[in-house]
Amino acid sequence: MGLLEIKGLKVAVQEKEILKGVDLKIAPGEMVALLGPNGHGKSTLLASIMGNPAFQVKEGSIDYNGENVLSLSVDKRSKIGMFLAMQNPIEIAGVNYSDFLKSAMNSHLEKKLSLFQFIRQIEGAYKEMGIPFEMAQRGLNEGFSGGEKKRNEILQMKLLKPSFAMLDEIDSGLDVDAIDVVAKEICKEREAGTSFLVISHYARLYDLIHPSRAVVMINGRIVTEGGPELIKRIDHEGYEWIHRELGISVEKEIDTPMSNTSIGVCATKEALDGTH
């Protein structure tokens, strides 16, 4: 039995279909790289697995450890071990970061943490992530830089200890040193048994976290998969060869090879803007 099994998943945003039948299986302990040109539905897939209400699942199924995920509320999905580090973590003014962490951590526990246990745990995690502890007293992501938000997403992952973590461009906005810190934490969690599904446009992150497998999403479907060599190939050649070798015509303009900087176009935004 797989850890995560997605079958025939079709997802729309405001009636515009973005995922057009995704099939994907992830086994326990795997680290899967999710590749594909911008605007083809990678972020939509992660958001749909977590239950983002902006996306409507039209068809298909998502099972996690044999349980039907689509029937679960978002908080229950977290409680069964799923985690999504978001591409653009939202700022929530006035909500104190440490109050938020306490609620989140306690929601995963039968017996609530004492204040002492809580402080000790988060203090350690802040230190390991290289985040000043004073930031725990700020508003939730309020006024954080892009890089600070991303580090804090990984901090949350460390504290919540999911069995399956999805990382949506966790490395964008991070400088080289911060990427190393984040990659180290990802590897540590993986050694502890967490499985991963990771979107990145940079080969550097993948070099550091060593995915066991890569899958490529084009036109809202997973079209091919392979070992780590697939990441290298896309890094060097981009996605042109997919058309040549697999006969799949890429519906949208293919962006530059993954190691170049890209501002990013998300499928949801395009669908909402009606730009294609």
Place this chain on the structure above:
Amino acid sequence: MELIKNEHFLREYLSVDETEDIDLEVEENLQISLLIANFDIFSNRKITAKLKENSSLSIAVADFSRGKGNFTVEADILGKVASFEIRGSSLALKNDNKRFDIHLIHKFGNSKGLVSLHGIAGGKSQLTFDGVSSIEKGAKKSNTRQEAKIIVIDSSAFCRCSPSLEIDENDVIASHGAVEGRLNDMELFYLESRGIEEKEARRLIAMGYLSPIARYFPNQIQEKILTSAEGGI
């Protein structure tokens, strides 16, 4: 109204559960801070203030009371380099009908104004923020800002924010912003994706609106503000 701090050019007044009108003249070079907390009954009340040169008045309003009425503030900046600020948080529930009218007039230059109000409307309540900040001709280099945010947590509640600016001078900085609406789905999703149940997520967001006002108050009032906010939500 109780004088709780009296230093050389600094006075701090605390008014808890009082309803009488307040009339203040802020003399030159004086700084006054007025802390108003209501836990009991909301009724009509009017605060009038005149600010002279180089003076400042900061008002903090923490309103967790029940009732109907207009809370009106009229502040006139009557000297240069004076500064007026009001920050407020209000929780309207049940059949409350609360209206906050804030009128600020900058008559002299180099003066500063800030009106910042946060509110939550639940039950069958009505919560209205109406603000007018005016900068008169000649009040050059004045800087004024108005902001209001109200969220409605029950479908039977009603809210309205209308911050407005009347500017008769070119050489000024003026801005305003208003947000009225329901709890943001994406904020809820973010919190819930961390395992937090919807009810708790709503509570955290609502507390985020109401609790920041507490820090302007002395300790024992701070506690009461936080318990009232928690209890109300």
